[in-house]
Amino acid sequence: MKVQPRPTLASVAARAGVSASTASLAFAGSPRVAPETRARVLAAAKELGYAGPDPLAASLRRGRSGVVGAFVGERLLYAFRDPVAIQLLDGITEVLGPHGVGLLLLAGETGRPGLDQLARIPLDAAIFATCGLEDDPALELLRQRGVPLVAVDGPKADGVPLIDIDERRGIAEMARYLRDLGHRRVVTIAMPLRLDGTRGTVHDDRRTVLHYRDVRRRLDGVADAFGRVEAYETASNSVDEGERAGRAVLDVPPERRPTAVIAQSDILASGVLRAAAELGLRVPEDVSVAGFDGADLPWLRPTLLTTVVQPTDEKGRAAAGAVVELLDGQRPADLTLPVAVRVGTTTGPPPATVRP
Secondary structure, eight states, rough: OOOOOOOOOOHHHHHSSSOOOHHHHHTTTOTOOHHHHHHHHHHHHHHHHHOOOOOOHHHHHTTOOOEEEOSSOOOOHHTTTTTTHHHHHHHHHHGGGGGOOOEEEEEEESSSOOOOHTTOOSEEEEEOOSSTTTTHHHHHHHHHHHEEEESSSOOTTTTTEEEEEEOHHHHHHHHHHHEEEEEEEEEEOOHHHHHHHSSSOHHHHHTTTTBBHHHHHHHHHHHHHHOOEEEOOHHHHHHHHHHHHHHHHHSSSTTTOOEEESSSSSSHHHHHHHHHHHTTTTTTTTEEESSSBOOOOGGGTTTOOBBBEOHHHHHHHHHHHHHHHHTEEEEEOEEEEEEEEEOSSOOOOOOGGGGO
């Protein structure tokens, strides 16, 4: 049986009676090709069974893959349950989409391709989108490859544009608000310091481990107002982990129970609220609960969480804008965006029996 040769762009051009370059422009949708010429090229391609130019070959000719990698801090399962991660990624794609760039999601410490595979993935650039692990091996690997990088909240590295928020000041402002209400027994529910499954009270040896920059700064912000307070680390940024942590810190005798819980994310805070309700504790009469992010959590309504609001979508757009500048040969400047405390219905003075 004789095997028919695969059709080529040249054979399509010959069938349509145009040059190969015109046929290529027709497939690219170039306005330089008249509509009737493009229709003739596409009709010839259909007759010959030609699906279009090889995208890999085209990317090699351009020197671009058309792909930007986005590292997210946890398994994609958690990222797609986190409204902040979704909002950030949406802001990124809003800017990159019109530039003909696709986004490749890469999970955090676990679940991502190995370094050997990461070394081969064609990337025009990469964004550390919802993670800032200070010793992430992917950072050095991509720098060695010469892949342009942008960091959101971290990691902070020479030559890597940083899109940041003033989170230490924001959470310190939140902590001072609670302190001014009269709270003294305060516990922080922390996001993972590392994605190694650890959960429980954060001891000094754990605090010294290289970890996520945003987690450390949010711990430091609370300490700016209260000094060192108990911190309970969660294994992931999820509602279930927030509930587990809430039970651990609230299901204790009243004389030991914190009067205020500061969660490092709104997702964790919503879990703490669930734990408080199941334990029969009133919020904010028995315990105040605050979060961080300003996320849209429709399941909490009509409760309005007291939180630190950050401009997540603006952060995503700024990160993508920095990528575009890098690919144009420019050096984007670092950017720090403001945050603001939003007082809701979940915080109030401590119970009268424990007020100073």
